[in-house]
Amino acid sequence: MRVLLAGGAGYVGAHTAVALLDAGHEIVLLDDLSNTSALAAERVSQITGRPAPLVVGDASDESVVAATFDEFGPFDAIVHLAAFKAVGESMEKPLDYYSNNLDTTFALARVGLERGIRSFLFSSTGTVYSDPSDLPFTEESTTSVDLSNPYSKSKRMNEVVLADMARVNPELDVTVLRYFNPVGAHESGLIGEDPSGIPNNLMPYIQRVAVGSLERIGIFGDDYDTPDGTGLRDYIHVVDLALGHVAALERAQPGFVVYNLGTGRPVSVRELIAAFERAVGRELPKVVLPRRAGDVDATYCDPSKAARELDWVATRTIDDAARDAWNWQSRNPQGFASA
Ligand code: UD1
Numbered sequence: 001m002r003v004l005l006a007g008g009a010g011y012v013g014a015h016t017a018v019a020l021l022d023a024g025h026e027i028v029l030l031d032d033l034s035n036t037s038a039l040a041a042e043r044v045s046q047i048t049g050r051p052a053p054l055v056v057g058d059a060s061d062e063s064v065v066a067a068t069f070d071e072f073g074p075f076d077a078i079v080h081l082a083a084f085k086a087v088g089e090s091m092e093k094p095l096d097y098y099s100n101n102l103d104t105t106f107a108l109a110r111v112g113l114e115r116g117i118r119s120f121l122f123s124s125t126g127t128v129y130s131d132p133s134d135l136p137f138t139e140e141s142t143t144s145v146d147l148s149n150p151y152s153k154s155k156r157m158n159e160v161v162l163a164d165m166a167r168v169n170p171e172l173d174v175t176v177l178r179y180f181n182p183v184g185a186h187e188s189g190l191i192g193e194d195p196s197g198i199p200n201n202l203m204p205y206i207q208r209v210a211v212g213s214l215e216r217i218g219i220f221g222d223d224y225d226t227p228d229g230t231g232l233r234d235y236i237h238v239v240d241l242a243l244g245h246v247a248a249l250e251r252a253q254p255g256f257v258v259y260n261l262g263t264g265r266p267v268s269v270r271e272l273i274a275a276f277e278r279a280v281g282r283e284l285p286k287v288v289l290p291r292r293a294g295d296v297d298a299t300y301c302d303p304s305k306a307a308r309e310l311d312w313v314a315t316r317t318i319d320d321a322a323r324d325a326w327n328w329q330s331r332n333p334q335g336f337a338s339a
Contacts, residue, residue: 004112005017012123028054044191062111085151087151108120125151125152126234126301136300139305159176174256180235180236181262182238184324202269209284209285210329211333221288233299233300234265261306
C-alpha cells in the first residue's frame with residue numbers, strides 16, 4: 001500500500017512510519033515540523049533501510065496536500081496524525097487548536113477523496129470518553145464534545161465530521177483510532193518523544209529528570225481514589241501503537257469504524273516512575289504536588305475490539321517502554337537537537 005502519513009515526523013508518526021515500512025508498505029511523510037525535526041524522517045530511513053521522503057508543509061493547506069499528491073501520488077491511504085496536541089496550550093489558544101485540528105482533516109479528506117484514496121485513518125484520543133462510570137472504556141462508552149479542553153473537543157469534532165464523510169462515501173474505509181497514553185521509543189534509540197519546552201506529559205518529564213535536564217518529578221496528587229493514591233492511566237508502548245495503525249490499515253473495510261488502542265491495564269504514576277527507576281538503575285528525585293486541574297482518577301480501555309477485529313494486541317510492558325525511552329533519552333539527551 002502507498003500511504004501518505006500526515007504528521008509523519010512526529011512522535012507517533014515516526015514510529016508508525018517505521019512500522020509501515022517494516023510491513024512492506026511505501027510511505028511519504030507530510031509534516032510542518034512545528035513540533036519535531038526533519039531528522040526524525042532521516043532516522044526512519046536509517047532504521048528501516050527504506051526511503052521515507054518528507055514534504056515539509058502544512059497539511060491544513062489544500063494546495064500543499066494537492067502538490068504532495070502531484071509529486072508523490074497516487075496514494076491508497078491517508079493516515080492523519082497532523083495535529084496540535086498540548087492540552088494546556090489548547091486552553092490558551094482555542095481558535096488555533098480548532099482551526100488547525102479541523103482544517104488538516106478538511107484539506108486531507110477533500111484532496112484525498114478527489115484523488116481516489118480508499119482508506120482514511122485518523123488519530124483520536126481516549127479522552128473523548130466522558131463518563132468515568134463506564135471504565136474500562138469500550139468503543140460503545142459515552143463520548144461527548146463537551147470535554148474539559150479544546151484539544152480533546154477538536155478530536156471528538158473530527159470524529160463526528162469523519163463519520164458523516166464515511167456515510168456519503170460508502171466505498172471508503174474510515175478508521176478512528178482512540179489512543180490511550182503513548183510512551184516508550186523505538187528499540188534502536190534513534191527515534192523517541194521529543195517535546196519542545198518543558199514536557200506536559202508524565203513519561204517525557206521523567207525522561208528529562210533522569211537525564212538531568214529537569215530537577216525532580218512532580219507527582220500531581222497522591223490522594224486519588226486509586227490503590228496508591230496516584231492517577232491510573234493506560235500506558236501503551238508507542239511501537240505497539242504504531243503496529244495498531246498497520247493492522248487497522250491492512251484490515252480496513254468500507255465504512256466507519258472506531259478502535260481503542262491501549263493495553264487495558266491501569267498503571268499508576270508511582271508504578272510508571274518505579275519502572276523507569278528500574279530501567280535507569282537508580283532512584284529519581286520526586287515530590288508530591290497538588291492535583292493538576294482537569295485530571296481524572298483513572299482512564300483505561302477495553303482493547304478487545306481491536307484484538308478481535310484487527311488481530312492486534314499490545315504486547316510490550318511498561319518496563320519495555322521505560323527501557324526503550326531511557327535508551328532514546330540517554331543517547332539523545334537533547335532529543336533530535338543532540339545530533
Ligand atoms: C494527556 C492528555 C491527553 C493526551 C495524552 C497523551 C488530557 C486531560 N490529557 O493525558 O489528551 O492524549 O496526554 O499522552 O486530555 N502526571 C504527574 N506529573 C507530571 C505529569 C503528569 O504526576 O509531571 C500525572 C497526571 O496527573 C496523570 C498521569 O501522570 O495522572 C498522566 O499524565 P499525562 O502524561 O499528562 O497524560 P494524561 O493527562 O493522561
